[in-house]
Amino acid sequence: MSIGHTLLGLLESGPRHGYDLKRAFDEHFGHDRPLHYGQVYSTMSRLLKNGLVEVDAVETGAGPERKRYAITDAGVTDVAQWLARPEKPEPYLQSTLYTKVVLALMTGRNAAELLDTQRAEHLRLMRGLTERKRGGDLADQLICDHALFHLDADLRWLELTAARLDKLAETVAA
Amino acid sequence: MTPPGALIEASALRKAYGPTPALDGADFSIHPGEVVAVMGPSGSGKSTLLHCLAGIIGPDSGTIRYDGRDLTVLRDGERSALRRAEFGFVFQFGQLVPELTCAENVALPLRLNGVRRTEAERQAQEWLERLEVDEVAGKRPGEVSGGQGQRVAVARALVSRPRVVFADEPTGALDSLNGERVMDLLTDAARASGTAVVLVTHEARVAAYSDREVVVRDGVAREVAAAA
Amino acid sequence: MSAYGTGRRASWVRDLAMGVRFAAGGGREGWIRTALTALGVGLGVVLLLGAASVPHIMENRQQRSDARLPAGSSAQPAPSARTLVVTATDTTYRGDHISGLTLRPDGPAPARPPGVAEVPGPGEMVVSPALKDLLGSPEGALLRERLPFKTVGTIGAPGLRGPGELVYYAGRTAFPAGHTGDRITGFGQNTGTDPMPPLLVLLIIVACVVLLMPVAIFIATAVRFGGERRDRRLAALRLVGADSAMARRMAAGEALFGALCGLALGGALFLALRQLAGLVTVWDINAFPADVTPVPALAALVLTAVPVLAVAVTFVALRGVAIEPLGVVRNAEGRRRRLWWRLPLPFAGAALLLLSGGPQADGTLPHTNWITGGAVLFLIGITVLLPWLVEAAVARLRGGPVPWQLATRRLQLSSGAAVRAVSGITVAVAGAIALQLFFAAVQGEFVWSTGQDSGRAQLDVSLPAKDVATLRRMTGEFRATQGVRGVIATINGTAYGPGSQRDEGHIPTTPVTVGDCAALRELAHTGPCRAGDVFVAKEGSGMVVGADAGSSARPGARVVFHIDAATGEPAGRTRPWTVPESAREVRSRPDPMGRPDFGIFATPGALDPAALADPSARALIRVDPRVPDAAEHVRNTAARLDPMADVHALQDFSRDSQFASVRTGLLVGSTVTLALIAASMLVSTLEQLRERRRLLSVLMAFGTRRATLAWSVLWQTAVPVALGLALSVVGGIGLGIVLLRLVGRPVLTWSVIWPPVAAGAALVVLVTALSLPPLWRMMRPDGLRTE
Numbered sequence A: 001m002s003i004g005h006t007l008l009g010l011l012e013s014g015p016r017h018g019y020d021l022k023r024a025f026d027e028h029f030g031h032d033r034p035l036h037y038g039q040v041y042s043t044m045s046r047l048l049k050n051g052l053v054e055v056d057a058v059e060t061g062a063g064p065e066r067k068r069y070a071i072t073d074a075g076v077t078d079v080a081q082w083l084a085r086p087e088k089p090e091p092y093l094q095s096t097l098y099t100k101v102v103l104a105l106m107t108g109r110n111a112a113e114l115l116d117t118q119r120a121e122h123l124r125l126m127r128g129l130t131e132r133k134r135g136g137d138l139a140d141q142l143i144c145d146h147a148l149f150h151l152d153a154d155l156r157w158l159e160l161t162a163a164r165l166d167k168l169a170e171t172v173a174a
Numbered sequence B: 001m002t003p004p005g006a007l008i009e010a011s012a013l014r015k016a017y018g019p020t021p022a023l024d025g026a027d028f029s030i031h032p033g034e035v036v037a038v039m040g041p042s043g044s045g046k047s048t049l050l051h052c053l054a055g056i057i058g059p060d061s062g063t064i065r066y067d068g069r070d071l072t073v074l075r076d077g078e079r080s081a082l083r084r085a086e087f088g089f090v091f092q093f094g095q096l097v098p099e100l101t102c103a104e105n106v107a108l109p110l111r112l113n114g115v116r117r118t119e120a121e122r123q124a125q126e127w128l129e130r131l132e133v134d135e136v137a138g139k140r141p142g143e144v145s146g147g148q149g150q151r152v153a154v155a156r157a158l159v160s161r162p163r164v165v166f167a168d169e170p171t172g173a174l175d176s177l178n179g180e181r182v183m184d185l186l187t188d189a190a191r192a193s194g195t196a197v198v199l200v201t202h203e204a205r206v207a208a209y210s211d212r213e214v215v216v217r218d219g220v221a222r223e224v225a226a227a228a
Numbered sequence C: 001m002s003a004y005g006t007g008r009r010a011s012w013v014r015d016l017a018m019g020v021r022f023a024a025g026g027g028r029e030g031w032i033r034t035a036l037t038a039l040g041v042g043l044g045v046v047l048l049l050g051a052a053s054v055p056h057i058m059e060n061r062q063q064r065s066d067a068r069l070p071a072g073s074s075a076q077p078a079p080s081a082r083t084l085v086v087t088a089t090d091t092t093y094r095g096d097h098i099s100g101l102t103l104r105p106d107g108p109a110p111a112r113p114p115g116v117a118e119v120p121g122p123g124e125m126v127v128s129p130a131l132k133d134l135l136g137s138p139e140g141a142l143l144r145e146r147l148p149f150k151t152v153g154t155i156g157a158p159g160l161r162g163p164g165e166l167v168y169y170a171g172r173t174a175f176p177a178g179h180t181g182d183r184i185t186g187f188g189q190n191t192g193t194d195p196m197p198p199l200l201v202l203l204i205i206v207a208c209v210v211l212l213m214p215v216a217i218f219i220a221t222a223v224r225f226g227g228e229r230r231d232r233r234l235a236a237l238r239l240v241g242a243d244s245a246m247a248r249r250m251a252a253g254e255a256l257f258g259a260l261c262g263l264a265l266g267g268a269l270f271l272a273l274r275q276l277a278g279l280v281t282v283w284d285i286n287a288f289p290a291d292v293t294p295v296p297a298l299a300a301l302v303l304t305a306v307p308v309l310a311v312a313v314t315f316v317a318l319r320g321v322a323i324e325p326l327g328v329v330r331n332a333e334g335r336r337r338r339l340w341w342r343l344p345l346p347f348a349g350a351a352l353l354l355l356s357g358g359p360q361a362d363g364t365l366p367h368t369n370w371i372t373g374g375a376v377l378f379l380i381g382i383t384v385l386l387p388w389l390v391e392a393a394v395a396r397l398r399g400g401p402v403p404w405q406l407a408t409r410r411l412q413l414s415s416g417a418a419v420r421a422v423s424g425i426t427v428a429v430a431g432a433i434a435l436q437l438f439f440a441a442v443q444g445e446f447v448w449s450t451g452q453d454s455g456r457a458q459l460d461v462s463l464p465a466k467d468v469a470t471l472r473r474m475t476g477e478f479r480a481t482q483g484v485r486g487v488i489a490t491i492n493g494t495a496y497g498p499g500s501q502r503d504e505g506h507i508p509t510t511p512v513t514v515g516d517c518a519a520l521r522e523l524a525h526t527g528p529c530r531a532g533d534v535f536v537a538k539e540g541s542g543m544v545v546g547a548d549a550g551s552s553a554r555p556g557a558r559v560v561f562h563i564d565a566a567t568g569e570p571a572g573r574t575r576p577w578t579v580p581e582s583a584r585e586v587r588s589r590p591d592p593m594g595r596p597d598f599g600i601f602a603t604p605g606a607l608d609p610a611a612l613a614d615p616s617a618r619a620l621i622r623v624d625p626r627v628p629d630a631a632e633h634v635r636n637t638a639a640r641l642d643p644m645a646d647v648h649a650l651q652d653f654s655r656d657s658q659f660a661s662v663r664t665g666l667l668v669g670s671t672v673t674l675a676l677i678a679a680s681m682l683v684s685t686l687e688q689l690r691e692r693r694r695l696l697s698v699l700m701a702f703g704t705r706r707a708t709l710a711w712s713v714l715w716q717t718a719v720p721v722a723l724g725l726a727l728s729v730v731g732g733i734g735l736g737i738v739l740l741r742l743v744g745r746p747v748l749t750w751s752v753i754w755p756p757v758a759a760g761a762a763l764v765v766l767v768t769a770l771s772l773p774p775l776w777r778m779m780r781p782d783g784l785r786t787e
Helices: A003-012 A018-028 A037-049 A073-084 A094-106 A111-135 A138-173 B046-053 B076-086 B102-112 B117-130 B146-159 B176-192 C002-024 C027-067 C129-136 C138-146 C198-222 C227-239 C244-274 C296-317 C344-355 C368-395 C402-413 C416-446 C468-480 C517-523 C546-552 C630-641 C657-691 C693-701 C706-742 C750-778
Strands: A053-059 A066-071 B008-017 B020-030 B035-039 B061-066 B087-090 B164-168 B196-200 B212-217 B220-223 C084-088 C091-093 C096-105 C124-127 C150-154 C167-171 C182-184 C321-324 C327-330 C447-449 C459-463 C484-496 C509-515 C534-538 C584-587 C599-602 C616-623 C647-649 C653-655
Touching: A003 A018, A003 A037, A003 A066, A003 A073, A003 A094, A018 A037, A018 A066, A037 A053, A037 A066, A066 A073, A073 A094, A073 A111, A094 A111, A094 A138, A111 A138, A111 B212, B008 B046, B020 B035, B020 B046, B020 B061, B035 B046, B035 B176, B046 B164, B046 B196, B076 B087, B087 B146, B102 B117, B102 B146, B102 C402, B117 B146, B146 B164, B146 B176, B164 B176, B176 B196, C002 C027, C002 C244, C027 C198, C027 C244, C027 C296, C027 C657, C091 C138, C091 C630, C091 C647, C124 C129, C129 C138, C129 C150, C138 C630, C198 C244, C198 C296, C198 C368, C198 C416, C198 C657, C198 C706, C227 C244, C244 C296, C344 C368, C344 C706, C368 C402, C368 C416, C368 C706, C402 C706, C416 C657, C416 C706, C416 C750, C459 C468, C459 C630, C468 C484, C468 C616, C468 C630, C484 C517, C484 C630, C509 C517, C616 C630, C630 C647, C657 C693, C657 C706, C657 C750, C693 C750, C706 C750
Parallel strands: B020 B220, B035 B196, B035 B212, B087 B164, B164 B196, C096 C167, C124 C150, C509 C599, C534 C584
Antiparallel strands: A053 A066, B008 B020, B008 B061, B212 B220, C084 C096, C084 C182, C091 C096, C124 C167, C321 C327, C447 C653, C459 C616, C459 C647, C484 C509, C484 C616, C534 C599
């Protein structure tokens, strides 16, 4: 999962302090693994260097330095490309997929489209596996089945999530 | 945009049941020998699309060309004759005539086309063997397992050597193993005989037997090209 | 043990009640099924209650009929204040019989006929309400001419056999010449019922069995309308823990509820319909609503038998069916139906019939119970043979065209419902065939040729004419009547040999007929005839003793027309008359009434009818069949000439009216029964189609032609019906032979077999035709939609 793209995506809805970013990340995606401050700052400095974010304002005072980051146009493009790019189907992909779905919704993008793209990619791989299975021996079949079932589970989970979040988005929008 | 040489080519199909639109401008095409999965959530209009393509129901508007003929202008009797002669069907359940034996069920499409009984039952027997269910030939559908019954149904869909088989959730009532067997046999047999298959399913593992997929959402069919 | 018993009873009641609740609370579809059952059972119950009322209807009619019979005429009573002189003046109007009685009271306080408030005075009449309506309507215009009385009152129900009866009592001061009437003291006789011939009683018993058994079977079919779908719902109950026996009891409870609704509906329909009893006339019988009251014992039998039947039928129907938690499993192969216990039943029935001995030489019919039992057993035997026959016959059917294959395979898998519907036909047709065979064999005793030739004349009127002038006038009046094409008018008297009884010990007599040449030609082969001719007609058949007439009826014979009845000597004022030597001897021919005439035939120029003693005149009238109401005009003319004239319509055949009514009754009953059976077959076909809605849609997707499925529906109905009809022909002939043997007339008339068979075939076509529109509807693709 790309922390950089996720933080960029979070910035797309408006400039935030590093601390806010951490809190937002933890709230949406970091249920079992909260982000360290260090990870946030090192990531942000990499993004700054690549021109994907800029420092919007600096507040001085007690405590740590408080920089407020904003996303650049290049950053928005980068997020869009990332969201549109299907993930290489593999087991335990859901955290990335989930992040993508939530971000798509948060940024007003179409989750169904993302899902369709991802499904096409999954199916491409599944076709290959199915083909291999049909020609292969028992061991091949078992291995392919294992992969197929996991991919299938990913897709189903993704579909369910998309359906739920679509509904959620509707209620939010309403 | 449909590539040339399509066997079935449908565009801008609209069909409403009462106030609810089931199809809302759907496009579709399939080439000879191609296996196309029609996917989408429940209620998206998958089955309605299949029924329209097969000429079972007429769309409210839009065109369907089959092999150069416009299906929407054919009369009911002509469409029936077309389905008898050139199409095969597999449904989820409730499709075998319960009082006929499996062999007689398979022979039914041939007999409806006027093939003599002995000849029809001989060909039915061949197809049952090909689908590895020849041992149930003399049994009634109520006496065979779901997987066997579905294979009998596949045999029946293929026995008249149709140019297109329409399969609506053919594995919906089966477990994984039986479902896979049915899909293996169906797609193998279809590819071997150059039969196109329109496969309505909501399962990715079933759709994985197809050459490409079409997604129906809110009555609109879209083709999503996979990133190469 | 007793605790177990109570527990069992309690669970029965609980489960049946639960079933009743399901039937009542089954939503719209549940209600439709219950309504169908209720309607079917209700119709059956109406018929049964109606049949149970027949004894009352007949009894009450008979009682009221007896109560108005003139009493005391045989005792020759002396005139008193109470007595009256009456004569029957019945007439016929457009085929309806009108009972009329003309009254002339002797004193101031004459006896009143029942239902009449006051004896009508001279020139007045009281009429039944139906007659009043008829006279008041435009249709009654011609009848008003015939009954020139002033209507002063109506006859009440006690004086009528039924509300539709046409009756009048008319008052007169004097009777026309030639009519004396009978002096009576009052009304009401206990005639006792005219005992029916035992042959007819036998017929009626068998007819009742034949007509009511299909009704019972129909009720049995109706309680299972939609039963197969209901059973499926019970599977859900198995899932939540009901055991198999409980499920069956609940199914029975559902059927029970439908049957109870049917009883209520039937009862209500019966009460409503009997109000209409007076409007309907069956076999010349109509009844007051109060007459249509079931015999209590029979009504009680209906009330208890229907619910019991409902429960019993359900259990029998569920025998081969297992209601499992996950659905209803029909025992496809199941138990094969056995022949061994079915076959003996009809034979036992036949044996019972034969053992009853039939009608005895002394005109009684002992052992009517045996006859009833035997007929019931025989027909039940036929009914229970049918399922075996259908199963055995269908099991052998293989191949054939697709519709045939679909139909036969379907029957092989489950023929129960089809057989239930058909068994009604089988009994009805078997019974009808047996009865028709019986009718054909015995009808000679009830129907005979009258010898009348309605081609030569249609009406026969006796006239009060005594002389040629009156005769001519009356003949002229008839000729002038609308629609009359010809009148054969004659005056008849008697001629006696003047030699009196010295020689032979009795007086030689011969009939004398005076009429014009046209009339005489109708009675004898006169050859050329001119006014003034006389003929001596010989009756060629030898039916009449010619030798006796010969002495007085020959050319040159001297005869007298008046003799003293006591001495046989010519009476005072008579002058002998000589048959002219020129009289030709001719052969007579039967008149249009079929009576042979013979004797002296004279034209009025040769013999003045005034010379005849106590002459009578009659006219045979030919009417134009194209003129409507010609006969009514003739009757009116006759009534004008003589208010008490008897007008008789000629009929080529006469049949015993009781026999005729039994036969009509049978026809009406069979029609109603067949209609009921058609209804039940239609319902079971539709049920079955509805159950297969999805399959029909799939077949439609495959491109199956409509005709293919239509034919399969036809075959599916036709095969069991054909088997049922075959069985009923065999059974009907068997029962017919037994019945004929019983009455000793083993003659079979094969042609009577075909009408019932044709009716059965028509039924198949009708049911198929009526099930096609729903079939088309169910072949729509809607059944494919799962979403």
